[in-house]
Amino acid sequence: MGRVRLWELFSIFFRIGMFSFGGGLSAWIYREIVELRGWLTEQEFLSGMALSQILPGANVSNLSVYIGQRLRGVSGAVVALLALLTAPFLAVIGLLAVYDRISAIPWAAAAMDGVAAAAIGLLLRMAIRAGRQASTTLSGAVALAATFIGVGVLRWPLIPVVLCVAPLSVAAAWPRAPKNA
Known part of the structure; x- marks a missing residue:
């Protein structure tokens, strides 16, 4: 594997930040970084996950900084964090403008319940893998x-x-x- 390009790092973390939220983020990051691309080993990822959980701040933000730093140093850490946070920041600003209209739509709550269930499933999958690794x-x-x-x-x-x-x-x-x- 060659050196990871900053653009690749940005596009993955931007997509993750744009299309998911909550507990499912770590599992999606694991899938993208370890399973699909092999940029980190499972042990490296789990070490970063453990570190991100003991540091102050949002776990997934800490994890993105860890991964970016491991792959490309300081510039990778900055790119991964900015990419992860850009889409949600813009989405929150946009949703704030239309919140009153969206909250009145009955299917919106059902859609959010479905997204939450999917995030819980991804989180359970990662927890089982981490548990297996920790209990060796x-x-x-x-x-x-x-x-x-x-x-x-x-x-x-x-x-x-x-x-x-x-x-x-x-x-x-x-x-x-x-x-x-």
Whole structure:
């Protein structure tokens, strides 16, 4: 694979920003960048996804910056982020002008429900892949299960759960020196 052109990076992130929203964005980015083009490996993408989730700001914006930087440095990061945000910015400005008319159309709500269902499906697909990748070791599987139970089942706040599980997970995964070294 040759060097990714800035125009290619722009067109992919612009299209993603223009035609999707919500949780489905990360899954669509994964499909475009890893599956279709092979610009990043699955492990590189998931590392970027994890990093984008712990940094402040919108996860998908952070992810676009990570991918752009990995592929083309600072200029790639700027291009990917601007491309991702340009279409939604223009769409929000345009929709604001016609909001009153659109909100009165009965099928508009049904269409939005369908789009939301598709985004949830894409997000579940990516979550299953990420879960498989994270649970390849016993410590990863335990951390994944503990986080899921704490947040998903017991409904505890995410930040305290992660603050408790993360140090234990890191300690379990930390490489240990051989005893006879």
